[in-house]
Amino acid sequence: MILNKTKPHIIIVGANFSGLTAASKLSKSYEVTVIDPTENFQWTPNIHEILSDVKKQTSLSLSLETMISRLGHRFVNRAVSAIDGKMQTVTLDDQQTLNYDVLLIASGHARSNYGIKGADEYARGFRTADNVIQVHRDITAAIDSGKRAININIIGGGFTGVEVLGELLRKYSGDKRxxxxVIDSAPRLIQALPEKLSSDIVERCKNHQISFHFNKKITEVKKDSIAFSDHESLDSDITIWSAGTKLPDYLDKIDTEKSANGLAVNTYLQAKSFSNIFVAGDSATYPKPLPKQASIAMDMGGHAAANIVRFCAGKALKPFKVSATPVLLSLGDINTYFIQGKLVLASPMLAAAKEAVYQVYMARLSTLLPLEQSCSSLASRVTLSAEKLLLAEVFKLRPKVLLQRSKIL
Ligand SMILES: Cc1cc2nc3c(=O)[nH]c(=O)nc-3n(C[C@H](O)[C@H](O)[C@H](O)COP(=O)(O)OP(=O)(O)OC[C@H]3O[C@@H](n4cnc5c(N)ncnc54)[C@H](O)[C@@H]3O)c2cc1C
Incomplete structure (x- = not known):
């Protein structure tokens, strides 16, 4: 298909990892509109560190308006409420309708409560920096209230659940109140990763005030407790929801093939029913299952942009090739894990590698900001990291402890 337009209108829905990467690869020879209800790009892989004050919300955020306008594109700070693939329109939450020639859906996924009663009301989400700040406030309020026992329940022992646990231990491991x-319906932690990782984390936690509850099916989340299908229950002062994802509601009615938490795409990242709708990042269900990772979302965003350029020029599209990316998982200041396939390396020193990934990518994205802003945000990120994480945590460990915890699992 060749678009008979000198300047095709490309709309990108969602401006975080995949959407912002795509926007940065499209030149001003296209009319590009980027839509997102949030004001800032957010580095989600480290938001859990707000819990332990190792990161601030500002050190994980960059202004979308500034970055997108410097790219020469238009930023619309609203949410999309509907997409009509046949009419080629996007409707915003203020009922405004925009027409597009090519659309990129890069809006991630939403929280799923699996229909559990009370989950929406009483369990705090953990998907954005605002969510984490709310949990931080709840814990501070519970501590300040003078309670003698405070029960924090993490629902979901996946990647996020483990990182939340680690930050709670980093900050509160000395507080015996x-x-x-950690509750999961699965028989162990992080089902998608090797079993030995789960065993090592459980082992590392055995001298802390933590209980793991596996194979547990929740029937109801109440204000101050959680009920299970086996009629047991747990008291809860703070319930954190780090389980389950689904397709965002606004995509429910789009007339193309869907899976439980994404839109089905072909290898060119096109939606099944519309050749001019591309999907990238967590919103996309690729023919082969892919981990929901920031690096994969960025690769998909870049690839979708390149295919959109080919599509507009009537050229053949190229299939997306997934590069095997290792995963770095932190358990607070206790340990950090490097996982690639079946290989699992553990060492507190890997915290520096995880921090370096964050610093390098944020510095790269900051080049889209004016020089003065980019330098000052870089300086504050590096200072905070050196002061709160590397100097305070990693380098304080005695060589013996460091060696004990560093190993190939
Ligand atoms: C706590 C946590 C820890 C994580 N840790 C890691 C990690 O260590 N390593 C790793 O690789 N990955 C990690 N991830 C996963 C990673 O963050 C995601 O894979 C990545 O964010 C996906 O990028 P994306 O661009 O597809 O979607 P997102 O980053 O979710 O961005 C979606 C964007 O779309 C916008 N949007 C949503 N709805 C609408 C709408 N209706 N209209 C317009 N815009 C909309 C949102 O505001 C958002 O800006 C973590 C995620 C969480 C929540």
Whole structure:
């Protein structure tokens, strides 16, 4: 298909990892509109560190308006409420309708409560920096209230659940009033990664005030407790929801093939029913299952942009090739894990590698900001990291402890 337009209108829905990467690859020879209800790009892989004050919300955020306008594109700070693939329109939450020639859906995924009663009302989400700040406030309020026992329940022992647990231990492991429960319907932690990782984390936590509850099916989340299908229950002062994802509601009615938490795409990242709708990042269900990772979302965003350029020029599209990316998982200041396939390396020193990934990518994205802003945000990120993380945590470990915890699992 060759678009008979000198300047095709490309709309990108969502401006985080995949959407912003795509926007940065499209030149001013296209009319590009980027839509997102949030004002800032957010580095989600480190938001859990707000819990332990190792990161601030500002050190994980960059202004979307500034970056997108410097790219020469238009930023619309609203949410999309509907997409009509046949009419080629996007409707915003203020009922405004925009026409597009090519659309990129890069809006991630939404929280799923699996229909559990009370989950929406009483369990705090953990998907954005605002969510984490709310949890931080709840814990501070519970501590300040003078309670003698505070139960924090983490629902979902996946990647996020483990990182939340680690940050709680980094900050509160000396406070014997706190007890943390990690609850999952699976028989172990992080089902998608090797079993030995789960065993090592459980082992590392055995001297802390933590209980793991596996194979547990939740029937109801109440204000101050959680009920299970086996009629047991757990007291809860703070319930954190780090389980389950689904397709965002606004995509429910789009007339193309869907999966439980994404839109089905072909290898060119096109939606099944519309050749001019591309999907990238967590919103996309690729023919082969892909991990929901920031690096993969960025690769998909870049690839979708390149295919959109080919599509507009009537050229043949190229299939997306997935590069095997290792995963770095942190358990607070206790340990950090490097996982690639079946290989699992553990060492507190890997915290520096995880931090370096964050610093390098944020510095790269900051080049889209005016020089003065980019330098000052870089300086504050590096200072905070050196002061709160590397100097305070990694380098304080004695060589013996460091060696004990560093190993190939
Ligand atoms: C706590 C946590 C820890 C994580 N840790 C890691 C990690 O260590 N390593 C790793 O690789 N990955 C990690 N991830 C996963 C990673 O963040 C995601 O894979 C990545 O964010 C996906 O990028 P994306 O661009 O597809 O979607 P997102 O980053 O979710 O961005 C979606 C964007 O779309 C916008 N949007 C949503 N709805 C609408 C709408 N209706 N209209 C317009 N815009 C909309 C949102 O505001 C957002 O800006 C973590 C995620 C979380 C939540």
């Amino acid at each position: 706190l007890h943390i429960n």
